[in-house]
């Protein structure tokens with residue numbers, strides 16, 4: 155029986171992004187941003203945009219595939235896919251869904267993308283007023299539990315208390331993203347470095363583990379990747395970046411209502427990470443770079459632990475700034491600035507950065523990078539992650 | 549009547565039909581939780597099916613209004629207009645050993661700056677909102693002893 159796997163079967167042939175803007179600052183409509191990123195990805199891949207025949211996205215992206223296909227004059231739409239779940243939990247899943255469509259023959263040339271001009275719609279960190287709380291929210295909102303930070307905070311409290319992990323570990327995660335962003339001309343936090351003092355004196359969003367700099371901002375922009383069969387990628391201008399493993403989902407009842415997931419203090423990657431590594435036939439030690447989605451730094455800690463990058467017993471020693479930097483770090487992380495400091499593009503910007511690292515064209519390049527892991531948005535459900543590599547890893 | 553823990557103006561819980569026995573219980577000062585007629589286990593929040601045995605025969609049972617703190621947070625940032633300038637408050641996740649370990653979210657009454665310890669014993673306090681339309685009662689928690 156042939157093995158069912160995406161390993162090495164599909165490749166990212168092009169990446170595209172827009173200028174990244176602070177929340178509400180985009181001069182362009184969200185849908186126009188999506189179009190720009192998609193056209194940039196096609197141009198990067200040397201493929202006529204009319205040849206694209208599928209779109210995959212996540213997080214309830216408002217720029218739907220059929221509308222994009224019409225706007226771009228796509229000849230034939232063969233795959234139109236929205237991954238369930240909010241935020242960036244689906245970033246790797248969208249790329250994997252594009253890959254699955256291509257590998258199964260349902261489509262030939264699929265864009266995975268995210269477009270976000272949150273300022274044109276409603277803010278995440280603030281709840282709408284006046285409405286009655288329905289469903290799960292009836293048991294949460296009357297107690298003042300409404301924002302994403304609040305939905306996840308008690309997972310982090312429990313995990314860090316249980317394992318005696320100190321807030322300095324989270325500080326290092328935030329500082330690594332800000333550090334790498336300082337060289338990146340498209341990073342929204344370029345020119346705004348983060349020192350220990352600045353972190354420590356920032357205001358509390360939530361005690362005990364969420365200072366201002368532990369929380370992502372909101373931004374405007376779009377990012378896109380173009381996924382094609384591996385054979386096709388070889389004939390295109392860019393160095394192919396192969397999908398080695400990908401998985402999505404969540405462990406047993408991770409979406410249980412009102413904070414009743416049996417394994418609660420988790421980013422929900424426990425089964426997903428295992429499935430991803432199994433497909434890739436690789437493990438955390440094989441990765442040269444890791445891109446770990448920061449909605450909140452505590453979520454990054456949980457992601458890193460559940461993917462095997464960090465042992466909770468030694469997290470205080472491992473999660474120090476020097477270890478996370480491109481220059482000399484043992485585990486270079488969020489090398490373009492990540493969600494915190496490049497742009498909160500729901501992790502799509504991290505897929506683009508993974509591709510640049512493997513092409514050897516990143517601004518903060520890890521020399522000779524062959525394998526990069528992208529850990530999608532943690533603590534939501536479903537979550538997803540992927541690992542990509544150069545031809546040498548096939 | 550004592551003041552509610554959080555200011556007026558926060559979202560009012562919709563008393564969905566699936567959860568009605570819970571809301572009726574709280575008005576009577578009782579903690580009433582969904583309990584499966586098939587396997588006898590509790591589950592929370594309310595569901596249409598038992599996640600253990602798939603029975604649709606879901607009833608309701610009064611449980612001991614006591615638990616222990618499973619986790620906690622102290623929000624500062626106002627996430628709702630009603631909380632502007634209110635200052636920090638405490639949210640706790642409480643595990644109920646007397647009801648198969650189900651967990652409930654509520655506020656921890658008392659000083660918002662009090663030290664909170666995971667594992668600490670707490671008891672339910674019923675907080676009526678009698679002037680709301682329709683009236684409802686929230687389940688809050690306070691330290692035992």
Ligand SMILES: [Zn+2]
Pocket residue numbers: 584585586587588589598599600601602603
């Ligand atoms: Zn049952």
